[in-house]
Amino acid sequence: MALVNERARILGNECVGPNLYLMQLSSPAIAAAIEPGQFVHMKVPGMEAHILRRPFSVYARDAAEGTLDVLYQVVGFGSDHMTRLVPGECADAELIGPVGRAWQPAAGAKRALLVGGGVGAAPLFMLCESLVEAGVRTDVVLGAQTEAALTCRGRYEALLAEPPRCATDDGSFGREGFCTSLVSEALAEAAASGEPYGYLAVCGPEPLMKIVAGMAADAGVPCELSMEKRMACGVGACLSCVVDTVDGKLRACVDGPVFDAAKVVW
Helix, strand or coil: CCCEEEEEEEEEEEEEECCEEEEEEECHHHHHHCCCCCEEEEECCCCCCCCCCEEEECCEEECCCCEEEEEEECCCHHHHHHCCCCCCCCCCEEEEEEECECCCCCCCCCEEEEEEEHHHHHHHHHHHHHHHHCCCEEEEEEEECCHHHCCCHHHHHHHCCCCCEEEECCCCCCEECCCHHHHHHHHHHHHHCCCCCCEEEEECCHHHHHHHHHHHHHHCCCEEEECCCCCCCCCCCCCCCEEEECCEEEECCCCCEEEEHHHECC
16 A cells, blocks of 8 residues: 555553553554554654654554554653643644555464564564464563563463563563573474474564574574664655665665564674
């Protein structure tokens, strides 16, 4: 589907964790067309002095209801302003979408491992839904600073046959420390069981993605990752969001945000 510019009414905007907010938007055209891993470029209401739109991964969608869920973290002026947008009292947001390259699981994969660090768990959720629906055995590893920051855990638990393996920096839930040790264990256990993973997807901080991509390469598992970059135009014109790859500099907005991990030059 071609890009559309759609006015999106804000239906909900609530705090769901430490500096984490969930916004629900009415966006029927984009909700009907978006694929797992694609994003929207948002013109935030009440920020007319800031002409650049902001990219947001789509956490979940309901095509029948025409809604999108966006999980965002407060990191600066713009996202802080968003927390004060009250449904029914603010102007509509304006979205361009669906933008970018979606997740493309390895053909024939019978088992998949998804790894989400922090808010990186959100862009993986629609992928998880599609894999489960297709009958792919899917395991999930989540990492966050604290239990309260494992905002996406409940939705994954409701979807999966086995709950996600979790790690927190402070040990408040799951394993204490980084989630990379859980990824290493999952890869080893799957290989030892005779049912190795045929696909791995990861989203989160770049150091996490680099480590997990290396683990996948060592295990011979095809791996994709989602690169979140600052961007201006969001449609491939300005070249402000380039990613270094073995194929040269590619644009995160239209050549990504999902990339073959083996092609990213760190």
